[in-house]
Amino acid sequence: MTGQRTEATQPAVGVEERPEPPGLPDPLPEPAAADIRLETVLGALSDPLRLRIVRKLLLESEEFDHTCGWFGLDRPKSSLTHHFRALREAGVTRQRQYGLERRSQVRVADLNARFPGLLDLVAAWTPPDGD
Amino acid sequence: MTGQRTEATQPAVGVEERPEPPGLPDPLPEPAAADIRLETVLGALSDPLRLRIVRKLLLESEEFDHTCGWFGLDRPKSSLTHHFRALREAGVTRQRQYGLERRSQVRVADLNARFPGLLDLVAAWTPPDGD
DNA sequence: GTACTTGTACGAGTGGAGTCGAACTTAGCA
């Protein structure tokens, strides 16, 4: 049951019922596209570390999703779990479980449809003290 | 000295040195346009009440600035002071003192220059439980 | 089997944000 939160604690409001391409693991619990709230997304993106994660995914992902280790973030694993979950529960990213690894990708289509231009701002962002 | 914070407590990093049109009071301390940080702005806009304030200013202000009372917010005055200051210190709004009243306006030009499209998202936002 | 790796769950500590009441300051007006 690794990587699967229990029903009692998962806060996802509406889990998407989208037909998946064959061979992909199901996404972890996430809000449906229509349930993504602007104030929640802005709150998720107001943290520099998470802004960095999303920006790196946008600029360097090349259509693939990535594990937590790929980002090269100098934080304990429990802290990274916290931030990646915050992004997923806000609807910013989607996470899938591949064996041991949990890979993340930005929900580009959903976010561009609901908040056009927002991801452009994230991509253009520069960290306070360099990259 | 009402409405003027002391030098010791004001956190504004760089106060703008812009020549003012005649007859307008000086703006209260605010970050210069170049010092406005995306993560700070997103944090300021992640609160539903502040999102509501900015949206109302954008949709109904008609080029004029407005007092706190104009918004019709059902909160104590001390709470409103807190939120209006958060917006101003993040660089989202500008406040000027007119006698007893402190009027707010959105820094539309500055924000559109630094974060194009962001204010459109705020204007298009709908509160969770109606307006 | 054992060891290693990825990531979670849990608990604790810390700090900051949101909320509010009460007292205060100031401007305008009767």
Next chain:
DNA sequence: TGCTAAGTTCGACTCCACTCGTACAAGTAC
């Protein structure tokens, strides 16, 4: 002179987010 209105400041409270260490679960490889 005194009252009223707009908004601040201060202190206190609560709650949540961030951080982290530790322990645990589950694949993978030897």
